[in-house]
Structure formats: C-alpha cells, structure tokens
Amino acid sequence: MNASDFFEFPSSLPFAEFFAPDAQPWEWVSRIKLALGACDQFRLKAAVPPGVSISGDVFIHESVELPPFCSIEGPVWIGEGVQIRPGAYLRGNVIVGAGSVLGNSCEFKNSLLLEGVQVPHFSYVGDSVLGNRAHLGAGVILSNLRLDQQPIKVELAGRREDTGMRKLGAILGDNSEVGCNSVLNPGSILGRRSLVGPLTSFRGTLAAEQVFMSLPPTQTRAR
DSSP, X not given: OOGGGTOOOOTTSTTGGGSOTTSOTTHHHHHHHHHHHTOOXXXXXXXXXXXXXXXXXXXXXXXXXXXXXXXXXXXEEEOTTOEEOTTOEEXXXXXXXXXXXXXXXXXXXXXXXXXXXXXXXSOEEESOEEOTXXXXXXXXXXXXXXXXXXXXXXXXXXXXXXXXXXXXXXXXOTTOEEOTTOEEOTTEEEOTTOEEOSSOEEOSEEOTTOEEOSSOOOOOOOO
C-alpha cells in the first residue's frame, strides 16, 4: 500500500519532496511538520480583518478572502483560491491546497489537504490526509486518538499493522466522500472514489470505489 494508490500530489503545492509516492499513506502525516519547517515563503495578506487572529508562520495566497472572524495558528500554508468561512480554526501544521473549502466552525490540526478538498460545515480534521476533491458532509469527525491512547493500528489485507503513531486520523483518497454526521475512527483509510454513508461509525479500510453504509437505504412512498 503506497501513497500513490490514494493520491496524485498536485504541482501547485511546493512540498512534493517531502511526500514520497512510495511511502505508506499514513507516513505523510508525520511529514507535514517537516515540510512546513523547511518552507521559506511565509507571508500574510496586506489587509487582515479585525476579527481574524493570526499567529506564527503563516502563508496565505493573495487570492484568499478572509472571513469576518477565524483563527489561524502557524505554521500554516494556504494555497490559491481557498475559501475560509467564519469560525474556521487552523491549529498548526496545516497545508491546504488550491480551491479547497475550510468551513464554518471547522477545526484543522496537523493535516494535509490536497486540491479541491471540501470541509464546509462543523467538522474536525486532525492528523489526517485528504486527497484531491475529497468531501466531508456536515458534522463529520475524523477522530485521531484511541480512547485507551495506545498506538493506532491500520487494517491491511485482513491484518492489523501498528503504525507506532499515538495520533492518526483518517486517510481519504482522491474523490472520496463521507456523509453527514459520520465518524471515522482513528486509522481509517478510504480508497479513491469510495463513499461512507451518513450517520456512520466507520473503522478499518474501504477499498477504492466501494460504498459503506451503516444502515440499508430506506424507501419512502409518496403521498
């Protein structure tokens, strides 16, 4: 299982040397801090709204429009055309690719979002990698810490492998989808174009182009 099975690293992000395509996908999480530590192009927009709090090393592309209020704690890198909505909280070591959406009342911590990622409403994204055009429905939580705080394991071909990581959220392949108010448990992996339905607690690995629903779909009769 390689990162290249899940993502195409976009050329618009200047960090390709840190995210090897032949690495295991969860290894990319530990590379985020290293990539930002080597970055030398931090800069802020000329005009920052009064209600926006920014601290530490932060790069915000000039095309990004800041909302009336949000909080950004560096190191953070935000690419071209990213939409930041009111109440977004970026809590350090976050890279956001072009055209992504950081939604209202969403929190991001130690995560890599590739291009066109949409996290529009009330979500938590911690210690995770979201592939190109991945989408989280409202209220999705990517849980990153086991209740017993033991190292997180991932499921590979029917066996469980210890990552050695105490905190690891989810790995979402390109074009994957997670329905509203679902929880992906620590170490969950979704393949390209896979889908987890709404109101679902998911753990494990979902292969590419597969669908996981906690309950069978219901049919309603028109009246």
